[in-house]
Amino acid sequence: MQPTLFPTELAPTVGVDLTFGTVILSLLTAFVLGQAVAWVYIWTHSGLSYSRSFTQALVLISMVVTVVMSVVGNSIVTAFGLLGALALIRFRNVLKDTRDTVFIFISLVVGMAVGTQRYMIAVVGTVGLILAVLYLERISFGSTGRYDGYLTLRMGPTGTGDSGKLLHRFCRAVKQISSRQTADEDMAEYIYQVGLRDRRRGQELIEELRRVPGVAHASLLVRNELSEV
Helix, strand or coil: CCCCCCCCCHHHCCCCCCCCCHHHHHHCCCCCCCHHHHHHHHHCCCCCCCCCHHHHHHHHHHHHHHHHHHHCCCCCCHHHHHHHHHHCCCCCCCCHHHHHHHHHHHHHHHHHHHHHEEEEEEEEHHHHHHHHHHHHHHHCCEEEEEECCCEEEEEEEHHHHHHHHHHHHHEEEEEEEEEEEECCCCEEEEEEEEEEHHHHCCCCCCCCHHCCCCEEEEEEECCCCCCCC
């Protein structure tokens, strides 16, 4: 009996027969799962670095890696040839957010699982990772600050009571950090740190404050969710 090139426990396990139907099924699965990952990225993204091309790349990476894994199969020669071809390509795009790198890895893993026709692992893994991302986003995991930004109010004595009620309604935490008298003796400028009950209602808070009699100016500076005040 001739010795095998690989010990049994190290032998490749991707020996699947590729047909037109299986290739189409793999691509469709990668497309659907890649879109699920991309939609979660869109829903949970915060900051100023959003890019539509990056979001589309998350879908395409899953499909490309699926095709790559199907091409490589059990062939070590093909794998090394592919590595050599990829070495000629220089990726100059620098990811500014570590979280973006995580989504790239998710898309890569999805493509690898689908490309080797491990559909159950691909689906369960994608669902599990998406649930983890949504959970961390829902509980604001990693956030240590109570405040979302700074609110500036310029008002007279008549606006103090009504503005205070509005702040209590829209904010879970309020802390006055400075006050100063303006050129108009009846007006004073106040700066607060505020923790909003709902960050999406910040503009609504400003509009309500501007309607309060005695309030001459109201502005809100909301910090990036991924940095702390």
